[in-house]
Amino acid sequence: MNRVAVIILNWNGITFLKQFLPSVIANTPAAIADIIVADNGSNDESVQHIKATHPSVQIIQFDRNYGFTGGYNKAISSINHEYTVLLNSDVEVPQGWLEPLVAEMDKNKEVGACMPKIIAQQNKDSFEYAGASGGFLDKFGYPFCRGRILSSLENDNGQYDNPTPVFWASGACLMVRTRLYRELGGLDSDFFAHMEEIDFCWRLQHEGYKVMAYPQSKVYHVGGGTLPNNNPRKMYLNFRNSLLMLTKNLPKRLLFRTLFIRMILDGAAGIVFLLQGKWSFFVSVLKAHRDFYKMADKFIEKRKSISKHSTLGLYKKSIILSYVVKGKKTFSRLNKADFIEK
Known part of the structure; x- marks a missing residue:
């Protein structure tokens, strides 16, 4: 058994598996990571396709669709790897995407979860909506990112390439310590899908762990693969x-x-x-x-x-007012003093 499990949750996603699973296999070092597809009760030909074309990929099959939260919880309950990467099926990974994440997690034991920089797969000059270069939350619960505020996406010009603590890491590509994932009960299954990774990262911070963005690693995400943004x-x-x-x-x-x-x-x-x-x-x-x-x-x-409800890293103002009224449409224009530091 390797140290890392890269788990792709699939539900009727044969199109994405055909398009992106080859990049995961080719660019994930077999010496440190096992690639696992957890199938959420698909009724397409996903499982048959994987068995026929990618025999090195491990498959976990469920009897029905347990959602993003339940599917990952069930899959992670059956593995014993030190680290788990929750990887969306609509993510393309380049060479060298995984190694920096493993190295940083090995070096920084206070980090409970981390993410790479997430670039739009269809426009590789731009950040992708669901995570960009690290996620944050405003005082009213509205998420935003380094590289994306509301619907405004920035081009990636290296402006957010510094590793940094963030409030949440994107579920599109989320690396966690498997032990902590289990101790905290995993993703909240009552969410079914959406916001669950923010909730999980918040709970990590309640326990005193950091969540980090490590932009020296990057992946390319289609976004809205299961449900489009206008759904x-x-x-x-x-x-x-x-x-x-x-x-x-x-x-x-x-x-x-x-x-x-x-x-x-x-x-x-x-x-x-x-x-x-x-x-x-x-x-x-x-x-x-x-x-x-x-x-x-x-x-x-x-x-x-x-036991302790932490607000460390929370944006103390309304991101909507900052964007609409004050015209702060990029993360770099936000005042660092407006993020809670204690």
């Missing part, structure tokens, strides 16, 4: 899960005021969707709030397992 289902999950994540992780002194303002902001977004004639998106916001209320008690209970 009402994706919007529903993001709105619902953001509220649940705040409920579980914010310190009590900040919780109720933050939730109140965030729900007002969500409502305003819903009204905008309605005025734009985007009925399905408006309904997604309503359903997200309805289901948040249904699930809130469960997440209040989950708070009790967290």
Whole structure:
């Protein structure tokens, strides 16, 4: 058994497997990493294709779709590698992508999880939406990145190539210490998909571990491979899960005021969707709030397992106001003093 498990979660993704799995096999050193495809109950020809064309790839098959969270939890429960890389099926990896991550994790025992720089696969001059060069969170639970604020993507000109602590590492390519993953209960299966890696990284920080971006490693991500960015289902999950994540992780002194303002902001977004004639998106916001209320008690209970609610690295202001009102449309224009340091 090698030290690293690179696990690709697949659900009816034969197109992506054909396109990107060869790069993972070719550019992942066999001496240190095992490549595993965890199949989430696909009904296409994914498993048959892997068996026929890539016999070196290990396969874990599930009886149904357990989502991003449940699928990875089930897969990681069956391995004993020191490190696990959660790698999306729509990610292309170049030569030398894995070795820097392993070296940094070996050297820095206080780091619980890390990520490479994530570049858009279809435009390799640009950062990719879901992670860029490291993720952050504003005071109301809106995520943004070094290289991406709201929908504005920056070109990668090396401006964020310094290794740095971040608030969250992208689930598109997330390296974790397997022991810590299990001790913390893995990804929260109640999320199903979306925001779950931010919640996990936040829980790591509650326990005193760092989350790092190591841009000396990079990968290329298609993005929206399972659900496109303009999908009402994706919007529903993001709105619902953001509220649940705040409920579980914010310190009590900040919780109720933050939730109140965030729900007002969500409502305003819903009204905008309605005025734009985007009925399905408006309904997604309503359903997200309805289901948040249904699930809130469960997440209040989950708070009790967290001894210290850390806000280290949280952006103390609203990223929306910073972007829209103050015109700060790139990460480099944000004031470092506006990130919580203690």
